[in-house]
Amino acid sequence: MELMVFMTLLLLLILVPIFYLFNHKKYNGRLPPGSLGLPVIGQSLSLLRALKADKVEKWFQERITNHGHVWKASLFGYPTVVLHGPAANKFVYTCDGNLLANSQPPSLTRIVGCKNLMELSANDHKRVRAALVSFLKLEVLKQYVAKVDVEIQHHLQSHWHGKHEVQVQPLMKTLTFNIICSLLFGIERGTQREKLLPLFHDMIEGVLSVPINLPFSKYNRAIIARKKLVPMIIHLIQKKKEALMEQNQGDIPHKDLITSLLSIRHDDSSTMISEEEIIDNIIVVMIAGYDTTSVLLTFFLRLLASNKSIYSTIVQGNTNML
Numbered sequence: 001m002e003l004m005v006f007m008t009l010l011l012l013l014i015l016v017p018i019f020y021l022f023n024h025k026k027y028n029g030r031l032p033p034g035s036l037g038l039p040v041i042g043q044s045l046s047l048l049r050a051l052k053a054d055k056v057e058k059w060f061q062e063r064i065t066n067h068g069h070v071w072k073a074s075l076f077g078y079p080t081v082v083l084h085g086p087a088a089n090k091f092v093y094t095c096d097g098n099l100l101a102n103s104q105p106p107s108l109t110r111i112v113g114c115k116n117l118m119e120l121s122a123n124d125h126k127r128v129r130a131a132l133v134s135f136l137k138l139e140v141l142k143q144y145v146a147k148v149d150v151e152i153q154h155h156l157q158s159h160w161h162g163k164h165e166v167q168v169q170p171l172m173k174t175l176t177f178n179i180i181c182s183l184l185f186g187i188e189r190g191t192q193r194e195k196l197l198p199l200f201h202d203m204i205e206g207v208l209s210v211p212i213n214l215p216f217s218k219y220n221r222a223i224i225a226r227k228k229l230v231p232m233i234i235h236l237i238q239k240k241k242e243a244l245m246e247q248n249q250g251d252i253p254h255k256d257l258i259t260s261l262l263s264i265r266h267d268d269s270s271t272m273i274s275e276e277e278i279i280d281n282i283i284v285v286m287i288a289g290y291d292t293t294s295v296l297l298t299f300f301l302r303l304l305a306s307n308k309s310i311y312s313t314i315v316q317g318n319t320n321m322l
């Protein structure tokens with residue numbers, strides 16, 4: 001299942017800390033075991049193949065067996081040290097910010113930007129994280145239920161009603177994309193959404209490709225997509241800023257992620273978030289939310305379709321069992 005592959009790789013890229021050998025000359029002779037393989041390509045293709053074949057755990061396990069808990073590899077164009085196991089995790093999460101800092105491969109920042117949460121450290125990280133979390137507070141989330149409901153009703157009407165058979169996974173991608181447009185960008189149905197879809201698609205493909213920037217490569221298409229998307233987001237930010245001004249300084253309810261980030265009060269510099277940070281974080285949230293959510297929804301529907309007892313429990317609104 002291709003989306004699972006994407007999801008796993010996104011998790012790898014975004015959640016599993018991968019740390020680079022900055023100054024690796026300085027540490028010559030003290031590098032962990034493992035091979036850097038061919039220049040640029042390194043082990044990227046082999047990892048991508050393992051992901052496609054759903055053998056990524058085996059891929060890592062083989063290397064852990066050969067090299068131990070700490071080893072080096074070359075992934076997506078950059079020398080990488082992989083740390084595995086509880087001790088390594090404890091080290092990563094307890095050492096101070098001077099020793100290890102959040103960072104993504106520069107190839108990735110060309111697509112997702114360098115001001116996103118995955119790239120920021122220390123106070124900047126805290127500040128942007130707080131801004132994003134304000135969008136996810138329970139009372140704020142409640143306001144989105146109505147918007148999500150509108151999208152789902154419309155989706156069911158246009159894609160499910162009257163059909164004997166549907167392909168759930170592509171439909172869940174469509175639904176997720178529409179909800180992202182509504183909640184993150186505040187873009188309603190129409191041509192603007194349609195313009196966004198191919199850009200969105202190219203960027204996701206590029207994040208998961210070998211970063212070779214040649215004409216027509218997936219990576220190149222993703223960079224072009226970002227170049228087209230950023231002015232669109234800047235335009236949206238401008239329009240939403242104007243709307244906020246008209247509405248007397250942020251008294252309007254949080255309507256979408258852009259508006260919510262814009263209406264964070266600028267008189268408190270500990271929470272202020274720049275336009276550049278808004279753009280890059282919107283892009284990251286959009287990429288990270290798409291496959292993960294659509295795959296989860298697909299499996300959820302499969303469970304409902306195959307297990308009558310769970311289905312009827314949900315239909316009855318009896319959630320004790322789950």
Ligand SMILES: *[C@@H]1O[C@H](CO)[C@@H](O)[C@H](O)[C@H]1NC(C)=O
Binds near residue numbers: 306307308309310
């Ligand atoms: C349905 O789910 C319930 C609860 O998880 C489980 O006990 C039951 O075995 C499942 N039934 C089938 C047919 O998978």
